Every structure is written in structure tokens, then in C-alpha cells.
Amino acid sequence: MVSPHRTLTEVTRRIVERSRPTRQAYLARIDAAQGRFPARGALSCANLAHGFAGLEGTEKIAIKAMREPNIGIVSSYNEMLSAHAPYKDFPDIIKRAARESGGIAQFAGGVPAMCDGITQGNAGMELSLFSREVIAMSTAVALTHNMFDAALCLGVCDKIVPGLLIGALQFGHLPTIFVPAGPMTSGLSNDEKAKIRQQFATGQVGRDALLEAESAAYHGHGTCTFYGTANSNQMLMEVMGLHLPGSAFVHPHTPLRDALTAAAARRVLDLTVERGAYTPIGHVVDEKAIVNGIVALLATGGSTNHTLHLVAIARAAGIVIDWDDFDALSQAVPLLAKIYPNGKADVNHYHAAGGMAFLMRNLLEGGLLHEDVTTVMGKGLSRYTEEPRLVDGQLAWVPGPDQSGDTKVLRPIGEPFQPDGGLRLMQGKLGRGVIKISAVAPEHRAVRAPAIVFDSQEAVQAAFDKGELKRDFVAVVRFQGARANGMPELHRLTPLLGVLQDQGFHVALVTDGRMSGASGKVPAVIHVSPEALLAGPLGKVRDGDTIVIDAERGILDVEIEDAQWNARAVEAPKHQAENEVGFGRELFGVFRAAAAPAEMGASVFGPLPTFVGEPAEHSIHATKH
Template sequence: MMTLHPAIARVTDRVIEKSKASRRRYLDMIAVQSEKGVHRSGLGCANLAHGFAASGEDKALIRDGHAMNIGIVTAYNDMLSAHQPYARYPEAMKMFAREVGATAQVAGGVPAMCDGVTQGQDGMELSLFSRDNIAMGTAIALSHGMFEGAALLGICDKIVPGLLIGALRFGHLPTILIPAGPMPSGLANKEKQRVRQLYAEGKVGREELLEAESASYHGAGTCTFFGTANSNQMMMEMMGLHMPGAAFINPGTKLRTELTRAAVHRLTAIGKRGDDWRPLGHCVDEKAIINACIGLLATGGSTNHAIHLPAIARAAGVQIDWQDLDELSAAVPLIARVYPNGSGDVNHFHAAGGMGFVIRELIDAGLLHPDIMTVGGNDLTDYGREPRLEGEELIWQDAPAHSLDDSMLRPPATPFLPDGGMRLVTGNLGRATFKTSAVDKERWQITAPARVFDSQEAVQAAFKAGEFTHDVIVVVRFQGPRANGMPELHKLTPPLGVLQDKGFKVALVTDGRMSGASGKVPAAIHCTPEALGGGPLSLVCDGDMIRLCGHDGILELLVDAATLAARQPAEAPVLPDGTGRELFAMMRHGADGAERGASAMLAAAGL
């Protein structure tokens, strides 16, 4: 194992230093909750009777109060393919708990919306703030004081960050996240992308497009591209919050079941009454957050985590920003190419060596903190192994010594790119994220005239009308958290990709989001400050020259200061009621900036 890379050590030290006061407040808070908070043993008789009234055969054990009672927080629904397998998890987990003399109850359910269903629709404007809703739902579930440990059932985009943020406010409890795994591979990703572009060009119809999408998203389990959902699973491994190697085992398999059983058994072993107490708030510390950042960069994960990671960190009293991510990106090589950054999906990635290979190689190269408290082993080195069944017994073995597919997975000594490919770009248009790892290097720099739009629908209309006839930087503004909830702008990828394939230089600049499902076209996203309230994007006019450079970290409007000072900010479009958007008005109005995590809840809490 090599000495820790100096840049990683420097960023870690800086994060620890700037987090001193907030981290101390957090640790003090969970210490008080551990000793003096609401506990089952301290509940009044009526309170306790309510808590076990319907617990059937577990009633006597819960009433007695000496065995661990695990609170299950589930994001189950059967509309979302990734979460459909969770339907029977609670009953199985109760049986697994009984095997080791413990009990389990469903503490509560949280919503789980699917960005794949809502993309391009009004419902997407609820998406980002569903994370805060999930965090609050998790807190409500655990507030009863009936539990000595927590099991979080969630996988997808806002759901894992929301579950984790909520659970961190109960950081005195040992907590394990339990995934359900990706669906088996379907239609090849390149073919799916080809059909999407043909549809955007009007060369195939809706029937052909639906057939291709149905062949890609075809069964139970997480979507197989390396978007935000699978990036969540990668990060939970990097932070040591899963059982080792649990992220990418398919649903419905014996190995999947045994990993869930092992997670329940492990929770009982790391409780406060044993000799190996591992509370969530001590597992998620500055080094664990840095490890999550490094995993994101090394694997080319979703840019959504440039927003989620600061929010998760704040919930644990840790302060990180995009400068930290940028400096880590310069030090961490890209060692995985998973669709949309490569041709194979997460099943192929897992077969090539997967998370066990990634973690072991990064540790051996001095690119990760191995010395963190994990839920599934002594430290993170145990996550450099992979689970398998030996007969009926679950064991862990060393990950492959070499990548089994070097077109998808490589060691740090021979990476795909020398850096992690998530750059901070700054200038007079603010601060933004540029995922360079998804874009061919010759496209990292562009200077072109702006076309300014206030919605992705307006961009699509201009594309269909044939208005893009030269190099262009498309500016889509009033898409920030305070304007309309910061929806993902997925529908821009096919038309902009078509323009780029025609030979035009094209880029996107927006205060909205584009997830790990997007790529190919250079994009400065999450621009902060956002356009609403007079942010610099509100001053851009059609024809203004903009320079975007991923090499030098530049996002610049090439208009002199005097001209800009004379302009009035554009007015934001009025956000209509309907689809429940009006119910999220307080979240929009109270949200802080993207670099802070775009959260009204955390801002109001002073975290």
C-alpha cells in the first residue's frame, strides 16, 4: 500500500479544518442522543404498547427490550423497477433478525420517484426536492425511539442521499444501506443511443423508439447505465455503508438474498450493546466523504453528486465544495468507463472486477483512505474483496488480480484518463461543473455565440425548426433550484448530439442539471448563482460570445463589464401551478445554491 497521495492528503486536511466547528457540533449532538435521547427502554407503557401492538410473534421480544430492534425505512414501490424487489424484503429481514435473536419492524416508507419516468415532464420539477422530503420522512420514521439500529432500503437518484441525510440526524444508530441490484443487461447501449438520435432527427417513429427503450429497461432492478442510481451504489461501497460487494449483484439471486441476510445479522453485531459499536455518524466522517468523492471521480460517476455530496456531508457536520472536488479530480485517474462513458453497463463492469477491484487498486495506489470505520468489516480494505457462495455459505474472496476487461476497467497505473474528469469552471458567469470525462478531449474548449432559452422545450422547438445552423453555445436558464426545482434536462442530449454529429461545435451552459446518464456534448451545468434573482445567466443575450474551457477551468461571457452593467436581468417565466409544484414552493424559496447542496431543509436548519 502506497503513502496517501499528497493532493488527497491536502484536500482532506483542508476539509477537516474547515469542518472543525460543525463536525464537533454534530458529534456532540449524536452523543447526547445516544445517552439522553428517546430510547425504547425509556418509553412510557402506553408509548411502548403502541409500538409493539401489531408485531405478532416478535411482540414479547420487543416488549422485553433486551434484543436489538431494527427499524426498516423502505422506499418500495412497484412502479420503479429498481425498488420493486423490495416488496418482500421486510418479511425476509424479520426472519433474518430472528435467526440472531433480534427483531425488525418497518419504521416507515418514503417516496421514490423515477427521473426516468418524469424526465422532460412537469413532475421532474419535484425531483430534486424529493430528496429533502425523503430525508424528513426518514427522520419521522426513526423518531419513535423504538429502534437500536436502522436498515435503509433505497437505490435511486435522490433516494439514497435523502435516506442518508435523514439517518445521519440519528447518527448514534448503527445503520446499513441494503441495495437490491441492477436488472440484467438488455439492449446494447450503443443501439439504444442510435435509435434515440434517429428519433430526434425524425427518421424513426415513436413505436420504434418505445420498442428500443422497452428492450433496454426490461425487468426488475436498477437501470444498468452508470447514472445517479448506480453511482449511489458505488459511493455507498466507497464509504463502507453496504456489506462488501453488495452493490451490483442482480435481484432474485441466492447471493443477493444471502447479502441481505448478512446485512441484518451484521447490524445486530455492531449495536451499542455489543463490543463493536459502529454508529452511522462515526462511519460517515471527513475521510469517508473524501472517499465517496474519489470513487465518483475514478469511475466517472454522475454529476448529480456534485450537489448531493455537499448535502450529505453537511448532514454529518462536514463541509466540502466544488474546489475540493476539482482538486481531487486533478489527482485521481479515471479507471472505469461504464455507459454512457463507455460501451458496457454496470453488469459488465461488475464482471470485469467491479467495486472490489476498484477499491483495492485505489487503496494500493494511495488514492483512498483505508482507515475509515465501515459497517461491513474492520476498515475499507475489506471492501477490496467480492462476495460469492461456497455451497450454501456466503464468503468473501479477493477481487481479480487483473481487470477482466481493460476496455472497461483498468488499474490506476494505466488509466483511461490521468484525471477524474469533473472540473470546476469559473468566470463572470459564475461557477459550474463540467464533466470532461464524458466528452472527447478535442471538444473541451469552445468559443461560440450564445442562443438563450428559458426552457428545454424551447430548445427542442428551435431544433425542429432548423434554427441551429452554426456553432453555438446553448444557454438554458431559470432552471436552478429556486426557479423551478432544478430539473434534469435529459431531453437536450439527443438534439445537441445531432448538431455535434453534423460537425458544429456545440456546448450547453445551464443552471439546471444533467445527470450521469448524459454525456458527449460539453456542458457547464449547475451554474451558481442561478439566473433567478439576477444571477449572471440572466444577463446573457443571443449572439453574445461565450468561452467554455475544460482545460483551464474557464466559463466566461466575452462582454465588457460596462455593457453588462447597463443590462437589466431577464425576467423569469412564471411557474404554473399543477402536478403538485405549488406544494414545493417553500422549498424553492428557501433553497441555497447548487454548490451547497441546493437544500431548503439544510439551509433552514443552519447546517
């Protein structure tokens, strides 16, 4: 076995030490639950009768007799999202497989699933981040009936998987497997789609051409094929041992996908107390699994949204991580994949080139993953270097490739695209934030230019339309944090700034908001904390201030004398009231008021858990190393 990389070992040690009080408290809570739940005998006869009243035939008899283990299905199925539409048929597949394996499955509950691709640039995006919390609570509601011995979570996209996982971890005593639906087949290339978006932004093509391009790219069932948050989610669930091996990127509505779905039902039954291989999810998601997730995110150039989501997921399991951990690992983890927006390939090309099995094999060979973890397949990650096949109609796993099928898309550990993971912690007078530079050309990674200050992305659009942005500048877009307006993705800005960069201008973005999980070629320092609404330093920036961004060195600064900077007042938001009403935003006021800073996951569930010494006011940087 290869010795773990020194940085992997050191970062994990820090996390274990920092998390000790809260992790121990979490494990004690779920271990205590295992002795009492899901003992359906603890339910009164009336309780139990309600629990199986909706069933028929043998399932009702089995639950009434309390003989066979029962799987709770929690699904994000809806017809609005191409990625989640395939889940319509999954419960029937799962129930049939459970019956054949001597178990039972009940549809425990559904969770909402919204699509950022639909709501980008609209008021609905201000509900997006906090939909993660709603999904977590909905998962808890689905599982709280104490009728289940195990769970299957069906979800794919941006906030859905993190929400399902945060909710499932509150029932950490239950064995749980995540069941993906897979990506859609490849359509119009992501590169061509981006080009037409930029042409539309400059008036070169009309809306009819734009809609035709978008329809050709997003054309059927399955996840969007670029490597944004949705596909980063699927990669993470596999690396963290919560998927069946090789299941992340198999297309929906194929015999192999259906076989994997049935196999998930059979496997989760094996993990129950009754079957003898008891493996609760709270023990699968530990400090090493979280570190493995960060490593794989960096090695594949995954979504910046996971500098929020992984933090929130970890805290739900009593584990405390911060951006220093991401930054330290990024210095040691090479970039092994180039998937759009980091390259021209989509996730189908990545999967065909060797996909997860090849990635896992190489990271293990480089000592960059903890092999000695618990997964839903048992002890160790070796099974995740295999990939599924149908052999004579039966599901089997075979060794994954030991060579890349396309080195323009996926490379071995000894020949990376770049020596680091491309994610940087940025800090200075303007606070702390993150930048993803794996898609940014080296010549654009350092920008020194005057600030133009905006309080909304609509204001940036208006200035662009008036021709006011044809110059070198740094767009400072503030009051976009979780407390201000729910931290919407500012995806509308990507094509605008891309056009200006292509015209030869030195441009960048600095914001306390989010960008797309497919953050692109323009340098963007995002999630800047503390946010402007909480008197963060972005509120001090004025038009014309010289902003300095150096992604290679992690610098986020403003050129101004300290005395003058310290004396400058923080400006108040001009349009705050508009972010509080309409499109359901009133219902989310409680979330905005309770949101923790970005570096703590922007979660409303804090301080659950907290750790010794964490300030009650939720400091932006909880611990120094």
C-alpha cells in the same frame, strides 16, 4: 501501507479545518443521544404499547421485555420503479434473519421514490430534486419513534439514497447499513439505445421503434444498467463503508442477493450497543469517508448530480465541502472505469471485469483512498477488496481479482484511461459551474460560439424542430435552478445537441439547471451558480454574445467589455408563474423559496449545519482556499 497521495491529504486537511465547528457540534449531538436513545424504557407504557401493537408472537414478547435489539427497516419499495420493486420481499428476509440472530426487525416506514426516467421532460421533474428532502424527512419520521437500536435503509436510485442518508444522519447514534437491490440484467446496449433516441429526434424512426428500443433496454427488475446517479449511489455507499462489501451490483432475485440481504440484518445487530461492536452511522460518515466518496466518483466517471448530493450529505453530518474540493481531487485521481455514457459497457460488464473490489484495491494501492476509516465491517477498507460468494450454500467473502477481466472497461491504477477524473470546476463572468468531460471527446472540450438564449428546454426543442439550430452555438438555458423551478434535469436536450454535434456543428450547453446523471458527449456546463432567478449572470446573456468554454482550463466566460457587462440588466423570467402551479408544484413552493445555491447542495436544510463566517445570504462560494 501505501502513503496517502499528497492531494488527498491536503484536501482532507482543508475540509477537516473548515468543518471543525459544525462537525464537533454534530458529534456532540449524536454522542449525547446515544446515552438516551433508543432506551425503550424511556417510553411510557402507553407509548411502548403503541410501538409493538402491530406485531405478533415472539416479536411482541421480545420488544415488551426489552431484551433483544430491534432493527428499524426504512424502505423505498414501490411497483413503479424497476430498481425498487425487488424490495417487496426484503422485509421478510430481514425479519427472518434477525430472529435467527436473536434480534427483531420492524418495518419502520416507507419513503417516496420517483423515477427521473419517467418524469424527464415533464412537469413532475420539477419535484424531483426536492423529493430528496421529502425522503430525508420521511426517514426521520420513520425513525423518530425511538423504538430502534439500529436501522436498515433500502434504496437505490437518484434522490432516494441521498435522502435516506441525510435522514439517517439525523439519527447518527444508530448503527445503519444500506441494503441495495442490484442492477437488472443487460438488455439492449446503451449505445444502440442512444442511437435510436437520436434517430427519433430527427424523424428517421417513429415512436413505435423508440418504444421498442426503450423496452428492450429497461426490461425487468433492477437498476437501469447505465452509469447514472442510481448506480453512482451504489458505488458510493460501498466506498463510504455503508454497504456490505461487494453487494452493490449483484442482481435481484438471486440466492446471493438474498444471502447479502440477510447478512445485512445480522451485521447491523452486531453493531448495536447490546452486541458490543457499537458503530453509529454518524461516526462512519466522517471527513475521510466523504473524501473517499469523491475520489471513487471521479475514478469511475460517476454522476454529476453528486456535486449536489454529496455536498448535502456531508453538511448533514457537519462536514463542509465545495466544488474546489472536487476540482482539486479530479486533477489527482485517474479515470479507471469506462461505463456508459463514458464508454460502451454497462454496470454488469463493470462488475464482471472486477467491479468494486478491483477498483478499491487499485485506489488503495495508489494512495488515493483513506484506508483508516470506520465501516460497517469494522476498521479499515481492506474488507472492501473482497467480493461475496456462496460456498456450499453459505455466504463467504473471497479476495477480489488483482487483474482486470476487461481492460476496455476497468483498468489498473498504472494504466488509466486518462490521468484525471474528468470533472472540472468552471468559472468566469457567468458564475461557477461544473462540467463532466470524461464522456466528451478532446476536440469538443473547447467551444467559442454565439449564445442562443432559452428560458426552457421546451423552447430549445421548438427551435430544433424548426431547423433554427443548424449552426455553431452555445445554448444558454436559464431559470432552471432550484429557486426557479426545482432544478429539473434537462435530459431532453442530450439527443438534440448530440445530433447537431454529429452533423459537424460546434455546440455546447450552459445552464443553471441539471443534466442527467448520465451526462453525455456534448460539453455541458451545469449547476451554474448563482442561478438566474437570484440575479445570476446568466440573466445578463443576450442572443449573439460570444460564449467561451474551455473545459481543460476551467473557463466559463463571455467576450464583452467589463463596463458594458456590469451595466447590463438581468432579465426577468418570462414564464415563472407556470413553474409554480400544477402537478403538485404548489406543495413544493416552500422548498423552492428556501433552496440554497447549487454549490451548497441546493438543499432546503441549510444552514444546517453552517460554519463560521458563512454569509446568511448563502453565497455561491462559501470559502476560498
